[in-house]
Amino acid sequence: MSGWLDGRFPRHRILWEQVEPQAPTDDLSHDADHLARVYRWSLRLAPEAGADPDVAGAAALVHDLVSIPKDDARRPLAGAESAREALAPLGAAGYDEREVAQIAEAVRTSSWSSGLAPTGPLGRVLQDADRLDAIGAVGIARTFACAQRMVSNGRVMRLCDPEDPLARRRPPEEARFALDHFQTKLLRLAEGMHLPMARAEARRRHALMVSFLEQLEPSEI
16 A cells, blocks of 8 residues: 555655565554654655655655664664665665765664764654654554564563552663653653654644553552
């Protein structure tokens, strides 16, 4: 399914034909639907950043070509490895050397785990679009989908600490409690958005997450 691709940019369809088979089917937090959501937000944010929407959409399609599990020590390298893997499909889709270099650089800095700041407008677009998909209702769903995948792969985890689910009296331990991912990452994303449209949407999604967490006091679970 690719009806969500913007018909103004024919290279996107050529690129997607190469990318779609690589999208994981066993990880709902980084599947093809995640790419589609990041793609749509990248197109919306690109004009505000002064970035080319064609190039921004392509960056979204290739930003997760290499998926490294969240609990893998190599996780911070996912962006750099995805950037390298993107070179061939981008070239095959007709992007020139300058465009490919811009996209690769944006992908390299896109991952939260890398700790890197974007180095240009395209990087700001991709980072904001990717992080918007990590918060709000879809962010909540992705968090627990990711936790379940890790449990299925052998990690021992719980949804939350039943005595202190919001980590108010202990350091967060996201390797043990899925809900602690909110404290270590999700609740910090809104303040780091770069573009005005992304900041406004992030505030709305952040408020929804806060409301969700308020329902998880010990007396409620």
